[in-house]
Amino acid sequence: MNIPAATLSEILRAESTALTRLDRVISELRRSGIILVRAGQEAYWISSAETVNETALETFMQLASGEPSLVITGQRASRLGFDVERDATVYCLHGFDVITQTLIERIADPASPLWASEAAAFDLEDVTVTRGGKVAQAVIALSKHAGLLPAVLATKADTSGSFDSVLEISSEEIWQGLHEATRQLQVVAQARVPLEDSENTRIVAFRPLDGGSEHLAIIVGEPDLNAPVLIRIHSECYTGDLLGSLRCDCGHQLRGAIALMATAGSGIVLYMAQEGRGIGLINKLRAYKLQDQGRDTVDANLDLGFEEDERDYHGAVQMLKLLGVKQVRLLTNNPRKVDSLTSLDVEVVERVAHIFPANRHNRGYLYTKGSRSGHLFNLTELETDPHKA
Numbered sequence: 001m002n003i004p005a006a007t008l009s010e011i012l013r014a015e016s017t018a019l020t021r022l023d024r025v026i027s028e029l030r031r032s033g034i035i036l037v038r039a040g041q042e043a044y045w046i047s048s049a050e051t052v053n054e055t056a057l058e059t060f061m062q063l064a065s066g067e068p069s070l071v072i073t074g075q076r077a078s079r080l081g082f083d084v085e086r087d088a089t090v091y092c093l094h095g096f097d098v099i100t101q102t103l104i105e106r107i108a109d110p111a112s113p114l115w116a117s118e119a120a121a122f123d124l125e126d127v128t129v130t131r132g133g134k135v136a137q138a139v140i141a142l143s144k145h146a147g148l149l150p151a152v153l154a155t156k157a158d159t160s161g162s163f164d165s166v167l168e169i170s171s172e173e174i175w176q177g178l179h180e181a182t183r184q185l186q187v188v189a190q191a192r193v194p195l196e197d198s199e200n201t202r203i204v205a206f207r208p209l210d211g212g213s214e215h216l217a218i219i220v221g222e223p224d225l226n227a228p229v230l231i232r233i234h235s236e237c238y239t240g241d242l243l244g245s246l247r248c249d250c251g252h253q254l255r256g257a258i259a260l261m262a263t264a265g266s267g268i269v270l271y272m273a274q275e276g277r278g279i280g281l282i283n284k285l286r287a288y289k290l291q292d293q294g295r296d297t298v299d300a301n302l303d304l305g306f307e308e309d310e311r312d313y314h315g316a317v318q319m320l321k322l323l324g325v326k327q328v329r330l331l332t333n334n335p336r337k338v339d340s341l342t343s344l345d346v347e348v349v350e351r352v353a354h355i356f357p358a359n360r361h362n363r364g365y366l367y368t369k370g371s372r373s374g375h376l377f378n379l380t381e382l383e384t385d386p387h388k389a
Helices: 005-015 018-030 054-063 074-079 101-108 134-145 171-183 238-242 250-264 281-292 297-303 314-323 335-343 363-372
Strands: 034-039 042-048 069-073 090-094 128-131 151-156 168-170 185-192 201-208 215-221 229-235 266-272 327-331 347-352
Touching (some): 018 134, 054 101, 054 151, 069 074, 069 134, 074 297, 215 250, 229 250, 327 335, 335 347
Parallel strands (some): 229 327
Antiparallel strands (some): 185 201, 215 266
């Protein structure tokens, strides 16, 4: 049966939801595409500052009906020398003589090799900065959710034209899709997986409705759901969990949690797809490069334009509900995690400490966790020479 192209287009549009639109525009941004974002009667062309290439930039400039701007976070704008508010604020940079791929990369990415090149020097003295509106706020949130640097190229679009071949989304749909993506999970698979430290273990996989990365529940033993369950909410760490990186304590915390639960008789590790405190693996590697240049964990994230911690615990809370967990004993050194769960109506009856010895590679990382992020460590033991084992 052949469906006319016009009819097929109407069907696809009718069935399109905020989640499906969100998924499609994310894919477009990640592969250097240009999308259209609407807000009321206005529309804007948007391209990711991280992925835009020369061809996409040329197309973008041809589409522009107004002055292009670079949209960045307050954290990033502050570090570029602009006098702005930092927290949870978005700004638009205007007034560039010419916008090049080199300029975009240098503004968006402090870990770029261009920062070591005098040939790529640039002057922001004549650039003006204004607070971003609804679209600017939405597209920065979209970039973060896509695992990209929080920086985009934006310009007003001529709304009198036809955009049938362009992926478009409204700012309201972006927020709706992000809300649904973090709060709507479904169980998609489960199986028995004997582990070295716990042979009686099951893994349950949860997938968000936007088709994003799956979260896992590692269920040790048979937890008594009528009593407080020992829980560890563990953000995935490719480098620490899989490769045994010495830059963090994640691998020790993951395997240590499973071993402790096995000894205690039962427990659940929620393994969340929130690499690098929610900024993603690629951005975590950028943060590592900045740390090698002298920044600590917190400042490296802020330099990249992120907040100190971008994690969201709505998914973890829904996983607990789907598993039937009502009360938790939370295995963590982070009081903010306790506060986050409590604010989402999870009854945390006890915080259980989860501390492992430092090494010369992660001593500074752990000290920053304690001194700046509120983790409950003995700072006296950590404030010695960070290179000392």
